Amino acid sequence: MLENKINDLRKDKDLLLMPHLVLGYPSFGENAELIDTMVGAGAEIIEMQIPFSEPMSDGPVILKANDEALKKGANTTKCLDFAKETCAKYPDTIFVFMTYYNISFAYGISRFLEKALQAGIQGVIVPDLPHEEGEEFLFCCKEVGLSPIFIFTPTNTEERLKDVSQYCEGMVYCVGRKGVTGIKTQIDSSLDGLIKKYRKITNLPLALGFGIQDKNDIQTVTGKVDIAVIGTKILMIQQKEGIPAVGEFLKALRE
Amino acid sequence: MTKIKQGYYGQFGGKFIPEILWTNFDELIASYKAAKSNVSFWAEYESLMGSYSCRPTPLTYAQNLSEYLGGAQIYIKREDLNHTGAHKLNNVMGQGLLTKRMGKKRVIAETGAGQHGVATATMAAKFGFECEIYMGEIDVERQRPNVFWMEKLGAKINVVKDGTKTLKDAINAAFRDWIYSMDTTHYVLGTACGPYPFPEMVMWFQSIIGKEAKKQIMSVTGQLPDRVYACVGGGSNALGIFSGFLEDTDVELIGVEAGGKGIDSGKHAARFVSGAGEVGVAQGMKTMFLQDDEGQMRETHSVSAGLDYIGVSPILADLNEKKRVRFEVAIDDEVIEAVKLTIKKEGIIPALESAHAFAQVIKEAPDMRKDQTIIINQSGRGDKDIFIIADALGDKAWKEFIIEKAKVYCVGK
Numbered sequence: 001m002l003e004n005k006i007n008d009l010r011k012d013k014d015l016l017l018m019p020h021l022v023l024g025y026p027s028f029g030e031n032a033e034l035i036d037t038m039v040g041a042g043a044e045i046i047e048m049q050i051p052f053s054e055p056m057s058d059g060p061v062i063l064k065a066n067d068e069a070l071k072k073g074a075n076t077t078k079c080l081d082f083a084k085e086t087c088a089k090y091p092d093t094i095f096v097f098m099t100y101y102n103i104s105f106a107y108g109i110s111r112f113l114e115k116a117l118q119a120g121i122q123g124v125i126v127p128d129l130p131h132e133e134g135e136e137f138l139f140c141c142k143e144v145g146l147s148p149i150f151i152f153t154p155t156n157t158e159e160r161l162k163d164v165s166q167y168c169e170g171m172v173y174c175v176g177r178k179g180v181t182g183i184k185t186q187i188d189s190s191l192d193g194l195i196k197k198y199r200k201i202t203n204l205p206l207a208l209g210f211g212i213q214d215k216n217d218i219q220t221v222t223g224k225v226d227i228a229v230i231g232t233k234i235l236m237i238q239q240k241e242g243i244p245a246v247g248e249f250l251k252a253l254r255e
Numbered sequence: 256m257t258k259i260k261q262g263y264y265g266q267f268g269g270k271f272i273p274e275i276l277w278t279n280f281d282e283l284i285a286s287y288k289a290a291k292s293n294v295s296f297w298a299e300y301e302s303l304m305g306s307y308s309c310r311p312t313p314l315t316y317a318q319n320l321s322e323y324l325g326g327a328q329i330y331i332k333r334e335d336l337n338h339t340g341a342h343k344l345n346n347v348m349g350q351g352l353l354t355k356r357m358g359k360k361r362v363i364a365e366t367g368a369g370q371h372g373v374a375t376a377t378m379a380a381k382f383g384f385e386c387e388i389y390m391g392e393i394d395v396e397r398q399r400p401n402v403f404w405m406e407k408l409g410a411k412i413n414v415v416k417d418g419t420k421t422l423k424d425a426i427n428a429a430f431r432d433w434i435y436s437m438d439t440t441h442y443v444l445g446t447a448c449g450p451y452p453f454p455e456m457v458m459w460f461q462s463i464i465g466k467e468a469k470k471q472i473m474s475v476t477g478q479l480p481d482r483v484y485a486c487v488g489g490g491s492n493a494l495g496i497f498s499g500f501l502e503d504t505d506v507e508l509i510g511v512e513a514g515g516k517g518i519d520s521g522k523h524a525a526r527f528v529s530g531a532g533e534v535g536v537a538q539g540m541k542t543m544f545l546q547d548d549e550g551q552m553r554e555t556h557s558v559s560a561g562l563d564y565i566g567v568s569p570i571l572a573d574l575n576e577k578k579r580v581r582f583e584v585a586i587d588d589e590v591i592e593a594v595k596l597t598i599k600k601e602g603i604i605p606a607l608e609s610a611h612a613f614a615q616v617i618k619e620a621p622d623m624r625k626d627q628t629i630i631i632n633q634s635g636r637g638d639k640d641i642f643i644i645a646d647a648l649g650d651k652a653w654k655e656f657i658i659e660k661a662k663v664y665c666v667g668k
Binding site: 052053054055056057058059060063064067070075076077100101102103105106107127128129130132133150151152153154155156157160164175178179180 | 272
């Protein structure tokens with residue numbers, strides 16, 4: 001399902017944009033405003049992170065947003081309610097969840113996935129869940145009809161990537177370099193080699209997260225991957241310059 | 256321990272890691288297995304611990320304390336006599352040897368109380384590794400002497416200001432470092448927690464305690480002990496001594512959790528006894544956590560920083576479920592009393608962590624027969640935590656000394 005939708009969108013566009021936000025940070029009200037801006041600026045896919053107290057693979061900016069969101073009372077129920085309103089409001093935009101495994105585990109995996117689907121979510125990224133540990137999660141995804149999105153990283157062997165790709169649906173979340181979220185990737189020939197390696201393994205759409213800064217970065221990966229993930233940069237712009245600046249930034253990426 | 260799949264102990268354990276660390280863990284697991292199946296590795300480890308630390312550590316008969324309590328005969332396994340003053344060094348030196356075998360030149364570690372940080376910095380100095388320690392801001396404030404020593408030993412201290420600013424956040428921060436640095440760096444996790452192979456590997460290095468204790472008690476009394484007590488934070492000292500007696504089902508194993516200000520107060524770190532612990536997944540493992548209904552980790556409390564932790568070893572979670580280990584709880588006030596009594600009766604100063612085990616023995620020993628025996632694992636020594644213990648005892652003269660000392664520094668400025 002998700003895979004087809006992405007492929008359809010790709011027919012008209014060289015590269016899709018997938019900006020990221022942390023739900024409840026700085027508030028659900030501002031999340032709504034931010035999403036409206038993102039959609040208005042042409043974002044095709046939006047990654048919504050449900051905050052967790054132990055965000056192990058996130059860098060300082062997103063980590064702090066997780067902490068703040070929880071302090072302000074964000075919780076899974078509120079995030080699911082917010083997702084439901086938002087998905088209904090923007091039926092042409094694809095929404096996916098990103099969250100650590102304990103969020104779904106504590107809520108009840110099948111209950112969580114069912115609610116996510118009912119809300120209109122189309123895929124779920126769980127950064128601390130290797131497929132080996134995800135037997136129940138994968139089973140429930142299948143039952144419910146949600147795409148489990150797994151991750152390719154530069155340290156993985158080709159054999160491991162093949163293995164991971166078999167469990168992945170919708171898109172593959174590709175990491176451009178070592179390190180937590182928010183570190184800039186050197187966009188050079190080694191990134192090209194990496195993308196080629198990923199592409200050889202799977203026919204699924206590739207979403208690349210690589211610490212994108214500007215239009216040049218976008219041009220470099222256009223035609224090589226399907227989706228550009230924009231995470232930390234969005235948060236930083238929002239914090240420094242406000243929500244309208246995020247819209248300008250996203251628009252400028254494609255000018 | 257029945258293993259369902261690799262790294263599982265009953266329903267607990269696993270390896271919940273970011274994909275980027277997968278290859279790194281493959282390498283670590285292979286290195287751990289190779290070391291474990293190589294007899295000469297353990298011999299090298301024992302010999303290192305004999306010459307660099309104080310192994311085998313003695314088993315001390317606590318005659319005065321036994322007579323005072325009027326029940327079972329009490330023996331104390333003296334992990335406090337290890338170099339750097341706690342059982343932590345056992346694990347750290349073992350992982351140091353592994354780091355060498357893997358050809359890595361840099362080590363990182365988390366620390367709560369600072370004991371594991373000091374032990375890791377010590378190991379790094381001896382082996383010539385670069386060393387960085389992650390420590391929560393709150394712990395840095397309450398454990399300044401350990402920070403001082405880590406720095407003198409050449410380690411860089413990274414103050415962690417995220418989340419609750421304590422041990423769990425330091426663990427997350429160390430993982431974040433590792434996600435970037437895994438090619439050159441080994442993460443020396445300090446307790447029998449985290450993703451496989453850490454729980455099992457740390458238990459293996461700490462099993463040196465149980466191996467020695469069993470041999471020692473057999474040579475002194477000619478029989479197995481009736482009960483073995485250990486405090487339980489992450490669980491490494493407990494698993495270390497328990498591992499010597501797991502197969503001996505007549506030996507009762509008692510793990511003592513931190514009751515903090517009392518279970519009803521909510522300010523504790525008792526994952527089993529409080530009934531508030533729930534199965535969850537965080538810090539790379541599935542185990543019992545103190546968390547809220549939606550899976551967010553809660554704040555914990557204990558007078559002893561080393562037991563102040565939200566999770567517990569998955570191996571202990573399984574032993575609890577199988578009822579092989581009985582869990583009890585000691586509250587802060589009981590712990591302080593236990594320290595006072597042990598100092599007075601035996602001239603031994605247990606660390607506040609270890610004193611939890613003593614506190615439980617003080618409750619139970621009087622009801623046991625005189626021909627029964629007990630081993631307490633004294634995981635660490637208390638004298639180097641003088642700032643914490645003096646505060647906990649509310650010592651007036653010490654307070655005045657600190658005030659006077661501070662004045663000297665102010666004038667000196």
